[in-house]
Amino acid sequence: MYLDAAEKLDEVRAEERPKAPSAGARWQHFPYSCLLHHGDTCCEIAREWVIANDFAQLNGSDLLSGPRWLRQKYEWGPSPWPMHWCDVVERKVIDCGAHSALAHEVFTARGVTAFRAQFIQSYTADALSQWRTKWVDDKVSDHWIGDDVIYHEGNALLVGEDELKLWDSSAGWWINPRQNGGYGSLAAVRIFADGQWGGGDGFRWGERRIKPNEWTQI
Amino acid sequence: MPIWRRYSDCVEPMKVYVSGLYSGGNPQPGVGIVRSLRQAYPKAELVGVEYSNRVSGIHWNDLDDLWIQRPWDELDLDSYGARVRAALDAGGFWISGSDLEAMWLAALFPDGHDHLLAPPMGALRRITKPAVEAASGLPVKIPTYVSTDHSDWDLHAFCREHNWRVWLKGPYYDAARTPSWDVFEAVRNALSKVWSTERLYLQAHVSGYEESVMLSAYKGELLGAVSMRKREITPEGKTWAGDISEVPDEFMVPLRQMVKELQWTGGGELEMVRDAAGQAWLLEMNPRFPAWVHGSTIAGHNLPALLVQAASGVRAVPAPAQGQEFTRVVLEVPVRPEYPLPPIPEPFAGAIGHSLKHPSGLTSLAKKLHNANPEMLEVVSEEGGPTGLPTIPDTFVDDIESYDFDAVETPQFLFMDSTAAGLFKRAGERSHRLSTNEVQVVSGYSIKTNPDERLIRLALENGFLAEAISLLEVHKALEVGFKPDQVILNGPGKWWPEGMMPKERMHAVFCDSVADLDRTVGAIERGEMSSAHVGVRIRTPNVVSRFGIPLDSPATFRELVAAVKRLPADTAFGVHFHMASSNIGVAQWWHLFESMLKWCRSIEKLSGRTIDILDMGGGWFPDDWHADDDSKFAKAVETIRAMLPNVRQIVSEPGKAMAQPSMALAMRILEIQEHEDDKVEAVVDASIAELPMYFFYPHRMLRKCSETGQLQPLGRGKTHLMGRLCMEHDIVAANVQLPEGTRAGDLLIFCDAGGYDRSMSYVFGRG
Structure with a gap:
């Protein structure tokens, strides 16, 4: 599913929605972004290139290192959906959904346990206004911009028995688990994962617990 | 409480x-x-x-x-x-x-x-x-380090082992990354001068x-x-x-x-x-x-x-x-009137401003403390302590002593007969040991590392293939006795000189670009050349190189896949991967090797062509290649078999590892000039024209005592060996210690000069 369709789904389901968390309510049922595959060599070449290039870029570093090269190669910005593998690798600018999808692919190819993640982040009205203008100018949906928060996508990496690190793939950094509020801070997170993690208490992220498949307020 | x-x-x-x-x-x-x-x-x-x-x-x-x-x-x-x-x-x-x-x-x-x-x-x-x-007792580890009291030979090995991601650190303050040997030497000189000590240390970088x-x-x-x-x-x-x-x-x-x-x-x-x-x-x-x-x-x-x-x-x-x-923020504060700002020292001609580093003279305090108690601040203490002298292999000594130096005009390259024979024999035997019923491992001799006929012949006698980068090198191999089907041709200059391409079937041709691949396929179809294998050299991303087909964008990767698909079905396909391990470090080379195999697997999957021959290696420092047991190479063969099960032959090309130890350079001291502070400049009759690789790695040096004939290794000291050329940068060795009694006319021997020192040496200042 891609974002435009997801937005419609979100609208349809809005009436049925139970009381939503304060941050992320607008994206309560929003799915994470997925790249499409033409089922042909065009997309397979692209996918193989991303995976092989990631290993080359690791340069002998630990497999748990963040794939910052993706952010270096692909700027963050508006990108039209749906997007296929063969499209995404040719673009100069991709949005957080595409970044997150690529990062998930390389983490998984490395053999480490990774999950897709959705974030709600706080920003100022000025920042939101700038982004809205940019997305509208590019004729791309700005559904991800809220009143004082944004919807964002990233990745969660398992680094211990139930311990997570959160990778902001379109920024190229790990989100600081010690930060509380403020510009750019994480207001809510949802991690898509199967299984009973942390004996049912969820994943450990810094001092917090995050239950999979539901929005956790930070 | x-x-x-x-x-x-x-x-x-x-x-x-x-x-x-x-x-x-x-x-x-x-x-x-x-x-x-x-x-x-x-x-x-x-x-x-x-x-x-x-x-x-x-x-x-x-x-x-x-x-x-x-x-x-x-x-x-x-x-x-x-x-x-x-x-x-x-x-x-x-x-x-x-x-x-x-x-x-x-x-x-x-x-x-x-x-x-x-x-x-x-x-x-x-x-x-x-x-x-x-x-x-703390839950921490200490990054690997080594004292600079060790010989330059050992320090270079440390840098290679740690992929040149190393820091040279002063005893109290100061540290600098030293990504190459010339940078290391420059930083060592600077830190030693600032802190009045040679006791520095190299430490592996941790990301x-x-x-x-x-x-x-x-x-x-x-x-x-x-x-x-x-x-x-x-x-x-x-x-x-x-x-x-x-x-x-x-x-x-x-x-x-x-x-x-x-x-x-x-x-x-x-x-x-x-x-x-x-x-x-x-x-x-x-x-x-x-x-x-x-x-x-x-x-x-x-x-x-x-x-x-x-x-x-x-x-x-x-x-x-x-x-x-x-x-932090930057703040301007008022200056106390009782301590007005001092004048700025006069800039030296051509210099910009002046440094505020150590304004209180901390370096002088370091010197005073060191003089008062030299043991107090030993940065690295090792039991027995390194001597600073390089270890000279016995075969080097035997080979050098076999020369009658009264009859040797200097400067002169010395062929190290038994050393060379031993190296080729061991490499040939290793390849044989690593071969299995499914995959043959064979060594390749890179002719460019030293085209001396004696070395090419040793390669032939020990079952090597000849690796050539020009048609002149192909003909040199054939002249020595290689058959065309024992020759591998690669590099961007493979068509030079025109008209010398052999018509007989060569063992393999590796192409440096997609255009080169198309040209090679065309030449084969027209009967202008023949090769049992045709392949490509790949340039993996994140490595600085001008050779091979780059894979740093999806577009170039797509072009490569398409080109491989165009190969005639009856031509066996291969991939060539060369990167100087001495430049990038040993561990990083092995990472690149693994990365290259992943690219190969993708190429196979996407093109539908299987890889028959894999040619890998290049630029190994002799110690890294020869000192290692078979285990790493055996594991590499296993990995290749697991990832590319159709590979039938692995060509292992050690590059300069074969040639470098096989020759030494003899030279004589022309003059010794003594200067202040025990500094000495000794002029020799050799020069950087015979040792062009001086800047890239240390050479093990010996003095032949004119009285006893004994070979004495040179350690660190205050002598610069100046080449004979009237060129400012003609210094063939800096900071060495000449043994007591050394005088004009004495013989010095620079080992490890048989690789690119020999093959890239040039005629200069000889009239």
């Missing part, structure tokens, strides 16, 4: 001397300590101690008074020591913000002083970097996030500690912003024990890097508070105040936490 006095109950005002006020790009902690103490003791008298009025921290307005001394190079340490003692005896407390001053104070007060808030000498000895022996633990202790009792993660870093790697948190128990418990064992007094900082797997690596422990000390006070942990409180018994005003994060 101690009972603290209130400040107002004190009869005398509290006086605290604080040094280390330098506030430039690599700041000392003095100003931060002063700010923290002012918060805790608003009425205390804070005296700034400095050794230069050029240090900007003396103008900080929290200081009540200043004690400005002359720089360390002018200072009479005995009389100054007496004044410090008097200040402490009079009730003042002293917090040192400088490592070297703390060391001097520890020597001045061998039994300590209740008011000296700095660590004792016994503790300092146990935190000497890089080993930081005292920290053995990760930087963090520190700061502590405060009094007489072995840990008063407090905080953890700080660097959140912004200056270009010099210094903290610009950070966040503060509690030290976790698993660190705090052994830290408390360490402080007790050391009977630590004063501030301290453990500087660490945490890698991606979460392991902390200890870089060093400083015997003082860090420059970010006030960042901790902002977060509610005023460690200087805890120290003064413990020593004085006077309660500090509690520090409320203002936040857990801090950052």
Whole structure:
């Protein structure tokens, strides 16, 4: 599913929605972004290139290192959906959904346990206004911009028995688990994962617990 | 629980001397300590101690008074020591913000002083970097290191082993990345000169996030500690912003024990890097508070105040936490009229400005401390200690001694007969051992590394294939006795010179570009050339190289896949991967090897063509290739079989590893010029025209004693060996030690000159 369709789904389901968390309510049922595959060599070449290039870029570093090269190669910005593998690798600018999808692919190819993640982040009205203008100018949906928060996508990496690190793939950094509020801070997170993690208490992220498949307020 | 006095109950005002006020790009902690103490003791008298009025921290307005001394190079340490003692005896407390001053104070007060808030000498000895022996109980590792007392040959090996991701560090301060041998030599010379010692060390780089633990202790009792993660870093790697948190128990418990064992007094900082797997690596422990000390006070942990409180018994005003994060800003402050800014020294012609580094003459203090007690600050102590002399293999000695040097005109390359024969034999045998029923391993001799016929013949006799980069090299191989189907042709110049392409079937041709591949396929179809295998050389991303087909974009990868698909079905396909392991390091080469296999697997999958032949290697340093047992190579063969099961032949090309040890260069000393400070310049009849690789790696050198005929290895010293050319950069070796009695006419032999030294040597200055 891609974002435009997801937005419609979100609208349809809005009436049925139970009381939503304060941050992320607008994206309560929003799915994470997925790249499409033409089922042909065009997309397979692209996918193989991303995976092989990631290993080359690791340069002998630990497999748990963040794939910052993706952010270096692909700027963050508006990108039209749906997007296929063969499209995404040719673009100069991709949005957080595409970044997150690529990062998930390389983490998984490395053999480490990774999950897709959705974030709600706080920003100022000025920042939101700038982004809205940019997305509208590019004729791309700005559904991800809220009143004082944004919807964002990233990745969660398992680094211990139930311990997570959160990778902001379109920024190229790990989100600081010690930060509380403020510009750019994480207001809510949802991690898509199967299984009973942390004996049912969820994943450990810094001092917090995050239950999979539901929005956790930070 | 101690009972603290209130400040107002004190009869005398509290006086605290604080040094280390330098506030430039690599700041000392003095100003931060002063700010923290002012918060805790608003009425205390804070005296700034400095050794230069050029240090900007003396103008900080929290200081009540200043004690400005002359720089360390002018200072009479005995009389100054007496004044410090008097200040402490009079009730003042002293917090040192400088490592070297703390060391001097520890020597001045061998039994300590209740008011000296700095660590004792016994503790300092146990935190000497890089080993930081005292920290053995902490959950940290020490990055691998080696003393520069080792021979240059061994130091080069250390750099290769650690992928040239190494730091050359001074005994007290200063560190620089040395990504190549010429940079290493330049930094070593600079640091040795600044710190008046050859005792430096090389340490492996650890990638990760930087963090520190700061502590405060009094007489072995840990008063407090905080953890700080660097959140912004200056270009010099210094903290610009950070966040503060509690030290976790698993660190705090052994830290408390360490402080007790050391009977630590004063501030301290453990500087660490945490890698991606979460392991902390200890870089060093400083015997003082860090420059970010006030960042901790902002977060509610005023460690200087805890120290003064413990020593004085006077309660500090509690520090409320203002936040857990801090950052720096640049501030302009008024200059104290009693210490107006000093004039700027006259710039040297062509220079820009002047450096503010070490304005207080710390380097002079280092020299004085070192002279007073050379053992006190040994950076790396090793049992038995390295001699600094390289190990010379027996075969080198045998081969050199087989020459009648009375009949040898110098400069002259010496063919190392038994050395060369042994190297080729062992390589051939290794290939045989690694071969299986499914896959044959064969060695390749790169003719360009040294086209000497004797070496090419040894390659032929030991079952090597010949690897050529031009048609002239192909013909050289054929002349020596190789058959065309034992020749591999590669490189961008494979069509040169025109008209010399053999019509007989060669073993393999590897193409350097998609255009080269199309041209090769066309030539084969027209019957202009023939090859059992046709393949491509690939250039993996993230490696600087001008060779091979780049894979750094999806578009080029797509082109490559399409080109491979176009190969005639009856032509066996291959991939060629060459990268000089001596340049990128051994571990990184093996990572590239694995990366290359992943690319190969993708190429197979996407093109539908299987890979029959894999040609890999290039640029191995001889020791890395020959000294290793078979295990790494056997594992590599297994990995290839697992990832590319259709590969039938692996060509292993060690590059200069075969040629480099196979020749030495003999030269004679023409003249010895003695200069001031024991410096010597010896002019030799060789030059960089015979040793063009001098800048890239060290050579093992020998002097043949003219009286005994004995071969004596050369270690480090103060002699420069100057080439015969009238060229400024013609220095064939710097900082070597000529054995006693060396005189003009003596013979020197540079080993390890049989690779590119020989093949790239040129005629110059011979008329």
